[in-house]
Amino acid sequence: MYEPKIIAYACTYCSYPGADLAGTSRIKYSPNVNIIRVLCSGRVSAELILRTFREGADGVLVLGCHFGDCHFINGNHRTAKRVPILQRILEFSGIEPERLRLEWISASEGERFAHVVDEFTDTVQQLPPMRQVLG
Amino acid sequence: MNRLEALRNAVGELLDKVEGVIALRNKSGHVAPHLFREREELNGLGLSPKYPLPATLRLIQNEYPEAKLGIVCRGCEERGLIEMAKRNQVELGNVTVIGLACTADEAEECRCAKPYPSVLVDAHVGERTEPVPDRVAEELRQKEVAERLSFWRSQFDKCIKCYACRNACPQCFCPECTLEEELWVERGRVPPPFPSFHLIRAMHTAGKCVGCRECELSCPAHIPMTALYALIRQEMGEMFGYEPGVDLEDQPPLVLPMEVEI
Numbered sequence: 001m002y003e004p005k006i007i008a009y010a011c012t013y014c015s016y017p018g019a020d021l022a023g024t025s026r027i028k029y030s031p032n033v034n035i036i037r038v039l040c041s042g043r044v045s046a047e048l049i050l051r052t053f054r055e056g057a058d059g060v061l062v063l064g065c066h067f068g069d070c071h072f073i074n075g076n077h078r079t080a081k082r083v084p085i086l087q088r089i090l091e092f093s094g095i096e097p098e099r100l101r102l103e104w105i106s107a108s109e110g111e112r113f114a115h116v117v118d119e120f121t122d123t124v125q126q127l128p129p130m131r132q133v134l135g
Numbered sequence: 136m137n138r139l140e141a142l143r144n145a146v147g148e149l150l151d152k153v154e155g156v157i158a159l160r161n162k163s164g165h166v167a168p169h170l171f172r173e174r175e176e177l178n179g180l181g182l183s184p185k186y187p188l189p190a191t192l193r194l195i196q197n198e199y200p201e202a203k204l205g206i207v208c209r210g211c212e213e214r215g216l217i218e219m220a221k222r223n224q225v226e227l228g229n230v231t232v233i234g235l236a237c238t239a240d241e242a243e244e245c246r247c248a249k250p251y252p253s254v255l256v257d258a259h260v261g262e263r264t265e266p267v268p269d270r271v272a273e274e275l276r277q278k279e280v281a282e283r284l285s286f287w288r289s290q291f292d293k294c295i296k297c298y299a300c301r302n303a304c305p306q307c308f309c310p311e312c313t314l315e316e317e318l319w320v321e322r323g324r325v326p327p328p329f330p331s332f333h334l335i336r337a338m339h340t341a342g343k344c345v346g347c348r349e350c351e352l353s354c355p356a357h358i359p360m361t362a363l364y365a366l367i368r369q370e371m372g373e374m375f376g377y378e379p380g381v382d383l384e385d386q387p388p389l390v391l392p393m394e395v396e397i
Binding site for chain 1: 275276280281282283284285286287288313318319328329330331333334335337338339341363366367370371374375388389392393395
């Protein structure tokens with residue numbers, strides 16, 4: 001079993017504090033995840049996700065605020081539409097769509113953050129390493 | 136009366152009412168877009184191969200926004216016009232559309248889902264033919280993920296990064312193109328690394344691509360990229376109930392917020 005490399009794009013207003021809470025609450029979660037803070041989940045463009053895969057990430061998590069909580073009012077609405085489309089594009093071009101996941105995590109959901117990361121790591125671990133896929 | 140004769144008559148009639156009609160003109164064995172302004176020019180009127188005339192309309196309207204113009208549109212070109220109008224690339228108020236139905240052979244070649252225009256048209260030329268299912272896309276849908284990967288890897292490896300697909304696309308009108316940005320598609324790497332160029336293009340044409348197949352026809356490496364776009368179009372239809380190029384009033388889903396209860 002290999003250790004997958006997972007990149008999580010976490011929005012600075014909800015999901016990043018959520019991850020922070022997981023840390024300060026001493027909740028254990030998978031060390032495979034590397035968190036990158038972004039201003040809004042709406043900032044995570046398709047090209048950014050594709051480049052992340054190309055650089056060798058085995059899975060990409062996009063974490064944003066719940067609907068109604070977005071600091072930019074509807075930045076996460078864009079993400080909510082963009083990610084499913086990109087998942088289909090990945091699927092039709094031969095990359096497992098399970099490698100990309102979108103989750104809403106608020107600043108108070110430290111436990112949920114840990115749970116999402118653990119579960120996602122398990123999912124990605126079942127898939128072949130991206131290095132192998134991209135050859 | 137054949138299709139060319141009928142089109143010539145329709146364009147001739149329209150020339151009395153507008154300042155010019157955008158159509159194809161035969162020139163030294165090829166066709167090229169031309170703004171017909173006099174009836175005498177109509178001897179040179181051409182039909183095929185098809186060419187994205189909405190893109191020409193956009194260029195002319197950029198310079199002459201008030202001009203009263205006519206345009207000859209096939210089914211795909213009409214769908215393209217609708218999507219361009221939604222994004223303020225063309226102004227349809229001053230435009231009269233002559234619809235040109237494709238022959239069964241042309242529809243077959245394009246695997247066209249709607250080989251005739253019907254929404255914006257003021258005059259019809261040619262007989263409507265039946266839609267043709269996209270077999271390449273359907274085959275792709277049946278495949279396993281790993282099979283799709285090897286299929287697309289072998290196709291995308293042929294890419295010489297000439298940008299013909301983007302340049303031919305009537306929906307690719309951005310003044311600055313992501314596909315030219317060093318950060319996402321590195322310069323000097325041919326074929327472009329996977330997954331970048333083609334998947335970025337697929338994402339950026341999602342909700343805009345009307346399946347006119349200009350990209351594929353202009354591709355010197357014969358990459359069947361419209362099969363990918365067709366599948367995404369189907370998926371977006373299911374996800375958001377949106378079909379590009381059908382209705383002028385429908386707003387593209389990617390520019391709208393979600394409809395959710397908060």
